[in-house]
Amino acid sequence: xxxxxxxxxxxxxxxxxxxxxxxxEIQDANKLFKQGQLDQALNMVDTYLVTKPKDAQARxxxxxxxxxQGNPMEAISIFTALTNDYPELPEPYNNLAVLYAxxxxxxxxxxxxxxxxxxxxxxxxxxxNLGDIYAKMASQAYDRALQLDKSNTGTQTKLALIRELxxxxxxxxxxxxxxxxxxxxxxxxxxxxxxxxxVATVSRSDLIASAPVDAAAVPAPIKAETLPAxxxxxxxxxxxxxxxxxxxxxxxxWAKAWSSRNVKRYLSFYASEFKTPGGLxxxxxxxxxxxxxxxxxxxxxxxxxxxxxxxxxxxxxVTFTQNYRASHFKSVDRKTLVWISxxxxxxxxEERTGN
Numbered sequence: 001x002x003x004x005x006x007x008x009x010x011x012x013x014x015x016x017x018x019x020x021x022x023x024x025e026i027q028d029a030n031k032l033f034k035q036g037q038l039d040q041a042l043n044m045v046d047t048y049l050v051t052k053p054k055d056a057q058a059r060x061x062x063x064x065x066x067x068x069q070g071n072p073m074e075a076i077s078i079f080t081a082l083t084n085d086y087p088e089l090p091e092p093y094n095n096l097a098v099l100y101a102x103x104x105x106x107x108x109x110x111x112x113x114x115x116x117x118x119x120x121x122x123x124x125x126x127x128x129n130l131g132d133i134y135a136k137m138a139s140q141a142y143d144r145a146l147q148l149d150k151s152n153t154g155t156q157t158k159l160a161l162i163r164e165l166x167x168x169x170x171x172x173x174x175x176x177x178x179x180x181x182x183x184x185x186x187x188x189x190x191x192x193x194x195x196x197x198x199v200a201t202v203s204r205s206d207l208i209a210s211a212p213v214d215a216a217a218v219p220a221p222i223k224a225e226t227l228p229a230x231x232x233x234x235x236x237x238x239x240x241x242x243x244x245x246x247x248x249x250x251x252x253x254w255a256k257a258w259s260s261r262n263v264k265r266y267l268s269f270y271a272s273e274f275k276t277p278g279g280l281x282x283x284x285x286x287x288x289x290x291x292x293x294x295x296x297x298x299x300x301x302x303x304x305x306x307x308x309x310x311x312x313x314x315x316x317x318v319t320f321t322q323n324y325r326a327s328h329f330k331s332v333d334r335k336t337l338v339w340i341s342x343x344x345x346x347x348x349x350e351e352r353t354g355n
Contacts, residue, residue: 023048023055023057023058025044025045025047025048026045026048026055026057026058026061028044029041029044029045029048029058029061030061032044033061033064033065033068038065038068038069041061041065042062042065042066042069045058045061045062045065046062049062054085056082056085056086056089059078059081059082060078060079060082060091060092062078063075063078063079063082063092063095066078067099072099072102072103075095075099076096076099076100079092079093079095079096079099080092080096083096083115084253084256084257084265085260087119087257087262087264087265087268088119088264089119090115090116090117090119090120090123090126091116093112093113093115093116093119093126094112094113094116094123094125094126094129096108096109096112097109097110097112097113097116097126097129097130097133098129100112101133101136106133106136106137106140107137107343107344108344109129109133110130110133110134110137110343110344111343111344111345113126113129113130113133114130114343114345115345117130118268243310243313243316244308244310244316246346247308247316247318247339247346248306248308248318250269250339250346251303251306251318251320251337251339252303253269254266254269254337254348255301255302255303255322256301257269258293258299258301259299259300259301261293261294261296261299262293263289263290263293263294266289266293267286267289267290269347269348270347270348271340271342271347271348271349273340273349274347274348274349274350274351275349275350275351277351296326296327296328296329297327298326298327299324299325299326299327300323300324300325300326301322301323301324301325302322302323302324302325303320303321303322303323303335304320304321304323305320305321306318306319306320307319307320313341314340314341315338315339315340315341315349316338316339316346317336317337317338317339318336318337318339319334319335319336320334320335321333321334321335322334322335322353333353333354334353334354335351335352335353336350336351336352336353337350337351337352338350338351
């Protein structure tokens, strides 16, 4: 289902872009990658990154290589760092979604795809993959419903339809092949241009064993690639420590976006229902924040002594010491952020300074 590259079991997306103007080292590393010489390709990319550690293409290619080597967690770390440094690029978000789906973390995959679409609303691959994630999550929900009530014929029909949908895609698939063309890297420079070529043709495999279903009730085939193998058991609900860790991490990410003066990413942390200070309109508040992020020559925001208080499963409050240092001003304050979860993504609903 999700678009991916590499061997039949690879779990990442091929991005086809023009490599015109890309460093010779990256082009050579890409060729080695396509030839399956992964260690040599990785050594070449690592050498290149020593002198250009922020290069988006080199880091992106490294993520592809390490994942093909069987290190998905390192690939996730690389693509996550790319989303932090280049939040305007949709492709790292999409790759994260594929990797998360491969681990059965469909909620995280959904959030990553939503970020890709928010960055580039016309990114068709992300829209298609998001539809596949919804279908997989629906399949799991129907399956759980049947475990609780096996006599529910309505749920049986819905589950059968989804299984038949995936089974149709599997039956229509050809022998697993991958077309790398002449490119497999992210944009040549920051900011990125839109992709100049479509993603590669990829393999399909059975997702769920087909279930008997009335042929007349099956909807018309939908263009979709198969998801990675499903989780054998329903995912467990996140524990309290996991939620605490998520809130701590998103708070640190918020501070990092502020420190990098990345206005777009910084504002993305604030929910639509965020309570703006002083009765300002949202647009006036955003304009004010943009001015305060871009005016200083440098900003450094440190957070320490974090304390998370869970209000409920969808709301948390974090209190911490904020150490703000800019080119013209310094301050140390006690800050409180109220985070709310929207479809698995934490955003700020309220912000207070002081006790």
